[in-house]
Amino acid sequence: MMQFIWAFVIGGAICVLGQLLIDVGKLTPAHTMSTLVVLGAIADGIGIYDPFIKFAGAGATVPITSFGNALVHGALEELQQDGYIGIITGIFEVTSAGISSAIIFSFLAAILVRPKG
Amino acid sequence: MLKGHQSWTFASKPVIAATATVVGPDEGLGPLGDEFDIVHGDATLGQKTWEKAEKALLEEAAQRTLDKAGLTGGQVQFYIGGDLMNQIISNTFAARTLNMPYIGIFGACSTSMEGLALAAQLMDAGAAHHVMCGTCSHNSTAEKQFRYPTEYGSQKPPTAQYTVTGAGAALLAREGAGPVVSAATIGRIVDMGIKDPFNMGAAMAPAAVDTITAHCRDLGIEPGHYDLIVTGDLGAVGYAIAHELFAKHRFPIEQTVYDDCGLLIYDREKQAVQAGGSGCGCSATVTYGHLLKRMQRGELRRILVVATGALLSPLSFQQGESIPCIAHAVAIEAGGEA
Numbered sequence: 001m002m003q004f005i006w007a008f009v010i011g012g013a014i015c016v017l018g019q020l021l022i023d024v025g026k027l028t029p030a031h032t033m034s035t036l037v038v039l040g041a042i043a044d045g046i047g048i049y050d051p052f053i054k055f056a057g058a059g060a061t062v063p064i065t066s067f068g069n070a071l072v073h074g075a076l077e078e079l080q081q082d083g084y085i086g087i088i089t090g091i092f093e094v095t096s097a098g099i100s101s102a103i104i105f106s107f108l109a110a111i112l113v114r115p116k117g
Numbered sequence: 118m119l120k121g122h123q124s125w126t127f128a129s130k131p132v133i134a135a136t137a138t139v140v141g142p143d144e145g146l147g148p149l150g151d152e153f154d155i156v157h158g159d160a161t162l163g164q165k166t167w168e169k170a171e172k173a174l175l176e177e178a179a180q181r182t183l184d185k186a187g188l189t190g191g192q193v194q195f196y197i198g199g200d201l202m203n204q205i206i207s208n209t210f211a212a213r214t215l216n217m218p219y220i221g222i223f224g225a226c227s228t229s230m231e232g233l234a235l236a237a238q239l240m241d242a243g244a245a246h247h248v249m250c251g252t253c254s255h256n257s258t259a260e261k262q263f264r265y266p267t268e269y270g271s272q273k274p275p276t277a278q279y280t281v282t283g284a285g286a287a288l289l290a291r292e293g294a295g296p297v298v299s300a301a302t303i304g305r306i307v308d309m310g311i312k313d314p315f316n317m318g319a320a321m322a323p324a325a326v327d328t329i330t331a332h333c334r335d336l337g338i339e340p341g342h343y344d345l346i347v348t349g350d351l352g353a354v355g356y357a358i359a360h361e362l363f364a365k366h367r368f369p370i371e372q373t374v375y376d377d378c379g380l381l382i383y384d385r386e387k388q389a390v391q392a393g394g395s396g397c398g399c400s401a402t403v404t405y406g407h408l409l410k411r412m413q414r415g416e417l418r419r420i421l422v423v424a425t426g427a428l429l430s431p432l433s434f435q436q437g438e439s440i441p442c443i444a445h446a447v448a449i450e451a452g453g454e455a
Contacts, residue, residue, distance in 0.1 A: 022272060022274075023274060026313065029265070029269075029271050029272065115266070115268050116161075116166060116167055116257070116267075117167070117257075117261045117266040117267065117268070
């Protein structure tokens with residue numbers, strides 16, 4: 001039960017941070033998203049994102065910060081296996097499913113509908 | 118004729134012989150929906166792109182104006198117009214079909230009154246028998262050019278304004294029934310250093326106040342001279358700031374009714390338009406649709422329309438430049454024969 005509550009609170013807190021960046025920090029939505037991704041990447045780089053996921057569950061994995069975490073995570077894993085070349089080959093290792101599906105579904109959507117902007 | 122520092126009075130009293138307004142679905146659902154000539158239920162107007170839809174709005178407004186005046190394009194010496202699009206393409210492309218000698222102007226949302234003031238000046242100088250002025254804006258083209266693609270679904274702060282989908286055109290003649298243009302004041306650029314394109318009302322309010330006070334100073338009148346003074350598109354935020362500035366300058370705005378076209382065109386309680394309407398079409402459709410009809414009904418004798426413009430470009434605000442603002446005022450009086 002506590003896991004659910006923490007997931008709710010932490011996930012919400014990350015979104016509050018994003019909202020503050022937009023409203024108070026006057027960042028554009030794209031800058032806000034990138035900032036959260038970078039924060040997640042840094043958090044994993046110093047080894048605190050995994051304990052964070054254990055603690056908050058989906059509250060830590062669903063927000064976009066988890067994408068930054070996944071980028072760094074893949075790179076660090078391959079670094080250990082293959083040496084420095086792993087930083088390059090591993091960066092999209094964990095995120096491959098997300099990125100590939102974004103490309104494929106965007107492609108399918110572009111075939112079916114014609115965006116006007 | 119020059120009056121004071123920056124105002125013109127028009128001794129020949131050019132007559133607004135005809136006007137027409139064409140709007141989109143949101144404006145049709147607003148409180149002034151019945152005052153517009155054509156309300157489109159479909160914001161695309163059946164066109165392939167938003168830009169073509171915006172151009173079509175203006176073409177319809179111009180054509181309807183000609184029809185009402187019983188004239189053809191060939192009888193109009195000059196068309197003066199502008200819009201928000203890069204290189205004012207909506208007006209240029211509409212002028213291609215309208216086939217009238219064309220003077221393109223850029224005043225952002227102040228274009229409506231900038232055009233009317235210049236048209237009246239041409240008439241007063243004897244440079245034309247008939248001059249048409251027009252402007253247009255479309256919510257989706259403005260979103261695309263100045264903000265984000267609409268599909269992106271970006272959040273907006275409550276200070277943001279909703280660009281009006283609409284076009285308005287007016288035809289000036291030497292004589293005839295209808296309200297007359299009696300004076301105009303050309304505004305100065307006022308830049309208070311605001312850089313937030315989602316808070317244009319606040320940026321433009323000082324320009325509006327500057328022009329209104331200059332108008333009264335140049336003509337030696339008090340605001341009570343007018344039954345109504347309206348600003349173009351300050352919205353709720355800018356309207357409140359304008360009131361504060363009037364109080365600060367001890368300008369007796371309470372002598373008259375002061376309103377804002379951006380607040381008139383939508384029902385902010387029911388429509389999701391944040392702080393109110395904006396865009397070239399805002400002051401044009403409200404003035405040429407609603408306000409002139411009120412004059413014809415005898416509810417208003419003299420009004421001052423102060424169209425406000427934020428003269429930013431997408432590039433300038435991305436580079437962190439502040440927003441230069443302007444306001445142009447035109448005084449319209451009920452005609453003797455109307």
